[in-house]
Every structure is written in C-alpha cells, then in structure tokens.
Amino acid sequence: VITDLDGLAHRSFDFVVIGGGAGGSAIANRLTEDPDVHVLLIEAGGSNEGVLDSAIPGLMSFLTPSPWDWNFTSTPQSALNNRTLAVARGFILGGSTGINQMVYTRGTSEDWDSWAAITDDEGWSWNNVQKYIRRNERFTAPADHHNTTGQFDPSVHSFDGVVSVSLQGFSNGIDNRTIQTLSELSEEFPFNLDMNSGFQLGIGWVQATIGDGTRSSAGASYLGPQFISRPNLHVLLNTRVLRMLETERLSFRSVEFTQDAGNTKHTVSASKEVILSAGSIMTPHILMHSGIGDSEVLSSFGIETIHHLPSVGKNLSEQPIVRNEWLVNSTDTFETIARNATLLADVISEWENIKMGPLVDPPLSFIGWLRLPDNASIFQQVPDPAAGPNTSHYELILINGILSPTPPATGNFLAFSTSVASPTSRGSITLNTSNPLDYPLINPNLFSTDFDRFTVREAFRATKRFLAAQSWDGYILAPPTNATTDEELDEYVRENAATENHPAGTAAMSSKNAAYGVVDPDLLVKGLRGLRIVDASIFPRLPAAHTQVPVYIVAERAADLIKSAWKIN
Numbered sequence: 001v002i003t004d005l006d007g008l009a010h011r012s013f014d015f016v017v018i019g020g021g022a023g024g025s026a027i028a029n030r031l032t033e034d035p036d037v038h039v040l041l042i043e044a045g046g047s048n049e050g051v052l053d054s055a056i057p058g059l060m061s062f063l064t065p066s067p068w069d070w071n072f073t074s075t076p077q078s079a080l081n082n083r084t085l086a087v088a089r090g091f092i093l094g095g096s097t098g099i100n101q102m103v104y105t106r107g108t109s110e111d112w113d114s115w116a117a118i119t120d121d122e123g124w125s126w127n128n129v130q131k132y133i134r135r136n137e138r139f140t141a142p143a144d145h146h147n148t149t150g151q152f153d154p155s156v157h158s159f160d161g162v163v164s165v166s167l168q169g170f171s172n173g174i175d176n177r178t179i180q181t182l183s184e185l186s187e188e189f190p191f192n193l194d195m196n197s198g199f200q201l202g203i204g205w206v207q208a209t210i211g212d213g214t215r216s217s218a219g220a221s222y223l224g225p226q227f228i229s230r231p232n233l234h235v236l237l238n239t240r241v242l243r244m245l246e247t248e249r250l251s252f253r254s255v256e257f258t259q260d261a262g263n264t265k266h267t268v269s270a271s272k273e274v275i276l277s278a279g280s281i282m283t284p285h286i287l288m289h290s291g292i293g294d295s296e297v298l299s300s301f302g303i304e305t306i307h308h309l310p311s312v313g314k315n316l317s318e319q320p321i322v323r324n325e326w327l328v329n330s331t332d333t334f335e336t337i338a339r340n341a342t343l344l345a346d347v348i349s350e351w352e353n354i355k356m357g358p359l360v361d362p363p364l365s366f367i368g369w370l371r372l373p374d375n376a377s378i379f380q381q382v383p384d385p386a387a388g389p390n391t392s393h394y395e396l397i398l399i400n401g402i403l404s405p406t407p408p409a410t411g412n413f414l415a416f417s418t419s420v421a422s423p424t425s426r427g428s429i430t431l432n433t434s435n436p437l438d439y440p441l442i443n444p445n446l447f448s449t450d451f452d453r454f455t456v457r458e459a460f461r462a463t464k465r466f467l468a469a470q471s472w473d474g475y476i477l478a479p480p481t482n483a484t485t486d487e488e489l490d491e492y493v494r495e496n497a498a499t500e501n502h503p504a505g506t507a508a509m510s511s512k513n514a515a516y517g518v519v520d521p522d523l524l525v526k527g528l529r530g531l532r533i534v535d536a537s538i539f540p541r542l543p544a545a546h547t548q549v550p551v552y553i554v555a556e557r558a559a560d561l562i563k564s565a566w567k568i569n
C-alpha cells in the first residue's frame with residue numbers, strides 16, 4: 001500500500017486499475033501473479049482491514065449508509081411518486097463486496113448463453129465460463145459445521161478458488177417452516193437443491209460469500225494479506241480518480257487523480273493498459289469526464305469530446321425490490337438484537353471470540369427464483385424478457401427480521417422481499433456538473449414498464465400464497481399491506497420500492513460490429529486503445545442473479561484476455 005505520493009510519478013506501471021471493487025481487485029490479483037508485471041490499483045475508499053462492521057456478516061445493515069458507502073441518492077423516480085432512493089456503493093477496498101449482502105448467485109445457463117449470443121462471442125457462454133467460476137469460488141464449511149448433505153450439490157462447486165462461499169452457519173427460527181412449506185406447496189414452490197447449477201428455478205438454501213463466519217469480500221480475498229504484499233502490486237487508497245487522459249491519438253494510458261478534493265492533481269501512466277473498474281455508477285462518470293461519451297451531452301457541460309460514444313451511461317439496468325414486512329408472533333428475529341445494545345454487544349463478543357452465533361451471516365437462509373405462468377396476461381402485451389424458459393421473472397427473499405440498525409420500536413417481522421429478476425425498465429447515469437468530484441445523476445427509472453409492475457404485483461401475491469401454508473399458522477399476525485387490487489398494489493409499490501443495489505449495463509458490451517455499446521467482447525473500449533473496462537457496467541443484460549459473482553466471472557475472464565493480449569504468464 002503506497003503512502004508516499006512523491007515517488008509515484010517516477011515509477012512505471014504496466015497496468016493502472018481504477019477502483020478496488022469486485023472487478024478491480026480480481027484483475028489486480030490475477031495480473032500480479034507474474035512477478036514481472038507491475039500494477040497500480042487506485043481506490044477512492046480506505047482499507048478494509050479492521051473494519052468490524054464489514055467483516056461481521058450479521059452487521060451488514062449497519063453499512064448502508066455509513067462512511068464505507070458512497071451514499072449516493074437517485075433522481076426523483078417518476079413511477080414511484082417522485083421519491084428519491086438510496087443508492088449504496090462500497091467506498092472501501094473491496095468496493096461493494098465490502099458492504100453487500102453476500103448472496104452468492106451465478107445466474108442461469110441461459111443468462112450466460114444470452115451474453116454469448118448478444119456479443120457474438122462463445123467465450124461468454126455458460127460452458128465456457130465454468131473455469132472462471134471455479135477459479136473464483138472456494139466453497140467452505142459453514143460456521144457451525146453442521147451437516148450440509150441435501151443443502152447443496154457439491155458437484156457444481158469449486159473448493160480451491162479465492163472467494164470463500166458457505167451455507168448458513170446459524171439457523172433461523174423460520175427455517176423449518178420454510179422447509180415444510182416447500183414440501184406442502186411443492187408444485188408452486190419446488191425445492192431446488194442448488195440454484196447455482198445453471199438451473200435456478202425453485203427455492204433453496206442461500207450460499208453466501210462468507211468463510212469462517214467472516215465476510216469474504218474482494219478486499220479480504222483477492223487482496224488478502226498474501227496477495228497485497230506482492231512487491232509488484234501497488235495499492236493507493238483514499239485516492240479519487242478524476243479522469244483519464246489521452247496519451248496518443250485515441251489512446252488513454254494516463255490517469256489523473258487527487259487526494260485532497262482537487263486542490264492538487266497528479267497523473268500516473270500505464271505502459272500497457274488502464275483498466276477502469278469503478279463500477280456501474282462511476283465508470284460512465286469517469287468516461288464522460290475524460291471526453292468519452294455522447295458529444296452532445298459532453299459539450300453541454302463544456303467537456304471536449306475526444307471520442308463520441310453515445311451508449312456511455314445509457315441502459316442502466318437494476319432489479320427493483322419491495323421489502324414486505326409481515327408482523328409475526330415471535331421474538332426470535334433480527335429486531336430483537338438491533339434494539340438491545342447489551343444483547344448486540346454480547347453477540348458481537350461471541351463472534352469475536354469464537355466466530356459463532358447469529359452474526360455469522362445475515363439472517364436469511366432461503367431465496368427463490370420463480371416465473372410468471374406462461375399464460376400470464378402480460379405476455380399478450382410484451383415478449384418474455386427472461387433469458388429463456390428456465391430463467392426467473394422474480395425473486396423471493398425470506399429474511400428473519402427487518403435488516404436495519406434502527407427497526408420500528410415494537411413488533412417482530414418477517415421481511416419477505418419481492419424483486420423483479422428480469423426487469424425491463426432502463427435508466428441512465430448522466431453528468432450533473434462539469435466537476436468530476438460532484439456525483440452524477442443516477443436514474444434507475446424503476447417500475448417504468450408494465451412488465452415490471454405486473455411482475456412485482458404477482459410476486460407479492462405469490463408470497464401470500466406461500467404464507468398461507470399450514471406451517472405458518474399462528475406465526476403471521478398481520479400483512480404488510482391490505483392492498484389486493486392491482487391499483488392498490490401499485491400504490492403500495494410506489495411507496496415502498498427500493499433498488500436492490502445491482503446496477504449494471506452502463507458501459508455495455510456488444511458484438512464487434514454492433515452500432516451500439518461501449519466495449520467489445522474483449523472488454524476494450526470501442527474505437528480506443530489502451531483502455532479496458534472490467535466491472536458490472538459492461539453487462540450486456542442483467543442476469544437473473546445478484547451481481548457480484550457475474551462480476552467476478554467477468555474479471556477472471558478479463559485477466560485471461562489481457563494476459564493473452566500481452567503474452568503474460
């Protein structure tokens with residue numbers, strides 16, 4: 001970790017990586033496997049070392065908002081009564097993997113095959129990304145070392161990758177009721193042994209990026225002590241990249257940054273490539289401030305266009321979520337811990353001393369991926385947007401309590417979230433001012449399509465059928481809303497929807513000959529030299545999944561592509 005800036009300008013780096021999140025950490029690790037390759041990683045946030053709220057999985061709700069979150073806010077959402085929404089992004093080494101909910105999902109085989117079809121590159125197909133999945137994942141025993149037979153399929157997992165993954169290490173009070181429901185209502189809600197096999201439909205045990213009861217973020221794994229100590233890997237923390245500079249005509253191999261809010265600016269160069277991994281919000285922002293974007297937009301901010309690329313910042317894709325809070329007849333939920341400072345201190349001590357107890361995971365054991373019926377009326381209006389017939393339209397997440405450090409003063413809850421897994425709404429990232437230190441305008445444009453509104457209504461109705469199973473008798477005391485008609489449910493959604501913090505697609509990959517898109521299938525920016533993008537912004541479409549694993553897969557393949565382009569071992 002570099003603390004002395006003076007020597008920096010005189011050093012030479014093969015690669016400069018902007019952003020130490022999921023994509024940037026993985027790339028920096030893989031490229032420095034060759035001791036002759038020198039990499040500088042620049043991260044706006046600070047170190048993840050010793051940040052207890054991030055390390056302890058059960059405290060994840062304490063991280064948003066927090067000093068480790070960029071704490072962005074969306075523009076007023078016209079389909080949500082003009083409410084603005086919190087947009088969380090990690091401001092820490094490890095990026096959003098340092099503050100996320102840790103759910104481990106790869107997407108479906110159809111999702112990946114659709115990427116291959118869109119980009120005209122078979123390298124992105126499900127079969128061909130298997131080796132990258134294996135390099136990324138290190139499946140480990142859960143914190144409580146319980147018998148996991150029948151809870152996952154070992155044959156589809158890897159046990160020697162970098163990021164730790166495990167099943168729940170502390171059982172939740174609602175687990176048995178959930179299992180019983182899956183057998184009682186098996187036709188509508190089938191049990192899926194392993195949603196990461198390529199076939200996701202059904203409800204199954206959550207796998208999470210946790211090892212030994214501790215968050216396995218990109219910072220803790222790809223940049224763990226044995227890697228960050230490599231003499232050829234240089235990490236600059238608390239450093240904000242402002243823009244990239246053109247070094248030769250259409251070649252961007254220089255990076256401008258500041259450590260004092262723009263009072264002094266410095267530059268550093270890469271002899272081979274700059275790799276932009278600032279995430280779906282900041283990657284298009286940095287591109288536009290570097291003169292790469294829609295020339296009309298850039299000129300309206302007085303920024304000279306160096307490369308007209310109108311797709312930059314467009315196509316923002318996000319999974320909207322509604323956290324439906326059911327009042328329950330129990331005290332065994334997360335609110336009980338969050339409300340009681342003594343109990344919270346006790347379970348933190350338990351975690352610190354023996355890595356056991358309720359904080360070894362967030363309190364969610366089950367998630368599910370489900371489809372609308374084939375004859376749903378919405379399909380008379382719009383085509384099915386899922387990647388294929390085995391890919392979900394919506395996701396159900398059963399959480400044993402409201403995940404907040406400040407829950408309501410009374411009551412215990414089941415937070416049964418509904419999310420649109422294959423949304424059709426698209427938003428944008430645009431500039432707000434000509435100052436790169438100002439935040440961009442973030443417009444996820446949630447629920448702007450009939451399909452998304454239809455799907456979330458049906459998902460909520462599915463949760464009601466789920467909780468009508470006998471196993472919940474006497475447990476549920478009151479629903480989150482009395483809304484039943486489409487109109488009533490739409491209003492409930494307008495008042496309660498949020499983002500799932502899975503933004504993607506704002507610098508999207510497309511085939512080499514496409515008339516749209518920002519990067520080619522090898523992740524090089526179209527029409528430029530020396531600049532590659534490796535983060536969630538390149539997703540050509542959202543997989544029906546939480547997004548960290550797809551980013552890791554992208555980064556692992558990107559490392560192979562870069563090594564092969566520069567003949568690195």
Ligand SMILES: Cc1cc2nc3c(=O)[nH]c(=O)nc-3n(C[C@H](O)[C@H](O)[C@H](O)COP(=O)(O)OP(=O)(O)OC[C@H]3O[C@@H](n4cnc5c(N)ncnc54)[C@H](O)[C@@H]3O)c2cc1C
Pocket residue numbers: 018019020021022023024042043044045064088089090091092093094095096097099100101102103104105239240241242277278279280282283286500501502503534535536537546547548549551
């Ligand atoms: C609250 C929350 C919950 C989530 N839950 C899950 C989940 O359960 N499962 C899952 O799979 N995914 C989840 N995600 C999403 C997942 O974490 C992201 O998809 C993934 O981390 C994106 O990787 P990335 O490399 O694109 O960006 P990030 O991981 O966000 O990394 C970008 C990095 O770039 C840095 N950066 C940005 N701008 C600059 C700049 N100008 N100069 C220097 N550095 C800069 C940032 O500080 C950050 O470290 C969640 C995200 C959040 C925020």
